[in-house]
Amino acid sequence: xxxxxxxxxxxxxxxxxxxxxxxxxxxxxxxxxxxxxxxxxxxxxxxxxxxxxxxxxxxxxxxxxxxxxxxxxxxxxxxxxxxxxxxxxxxxxxxxxxxxxxxxxxxxxxxxxxxxxxxxxxxxxxxxxxxxxxxxxxxxxxxxxxxxx
Numbered sequence: 001x002x003x004x005x006x007x008x009x010x011x012x013x014x015x016x017x018x019x020x021x022x023x024x025x026x027x028x029x030x031x032x033x034x035x036x037x038x039x040x041x042x043x044x045x046x047x048x049x050x051x052x053x054x055x056x057x058x059x060x061x062x063x064x065x066x067x068x069x070x071x072x073x074x075x076x077x078x079x080x081x082x083x084x085x086x087x088x089x090x091x092x093x094x095x096x097x098x099x100x101x102x103x104x105x106x107x108x109x110x111x112x113x114x115x116x117x118x119x120x121x122x123x124x125x126x127x128x129x130x131x132x133x134x135x136x137x138x139x140x141x142x143x144x145x146x147x148x149x
Contacts, residue, residue, distance in 0.1 A: 026136060030066070035128035037062040038097050042124040046104040046117030078139070085138045093131040100124045 037059040044055015070077040080090045100120040107114035 025140070026070075030070075031129055031132040031136070033062055033066050034132045035125045037066070038128045039121050039125040042097065042100045042104045043113075043117055043121040045101050046107045046110075046114050046120075047112065048108075051112075080135060082139060082142075084142045086135055086142065089131060089135045089138060093128060093135075096127050096131070097124060100127070 040055050040062065041059045044052045044059070047055065067077045080093075081087070082090075100123055103120040104114075104117040107116035107120070110116065
């Protein structure tokens with residue numbers, strides 16, 4: 001492979017990444033589905049075991065629906081676990097959801113719905129919605145910039 005072929009191959013990769021960046025613009029409702037799944041998990045943890053299991057089941061159904069819808073609508077599903085700066089956003093989101101889950105769990109035994117769990121759930125929804133939008137923005141920028149690693 002000579003230098004011109006290598007440059008042409010790199011240009012082709014950049015073009016493909018640019019097209020993928022255009023394609024990975026999800027609507028607000030898609031980000032809200034992610035936030036809702038996390039919220040249902042967090043709230044479910046505040047409930048007795050059958051409620052916790054139901055919350056887990058509902059969150060999994062939301063996730064399955066989201067993956068199937070993404071594949072049908074966009075032809076692909078992009079996992080949140082990517083390289084580069086998006087991983088930092090995801091790790092922050094995981095830490096945040098775990099903290100809200102701990103707060104929600106501490107409300108077990110309170111009358112249902114426990115005010116503490118409701119506040120933790122609302123914070124989870126808002127934080128995950130904002131985090132998902134930030135993740136998308138960074139992901140698209142990294143695709144446009146080239147290899148994020």
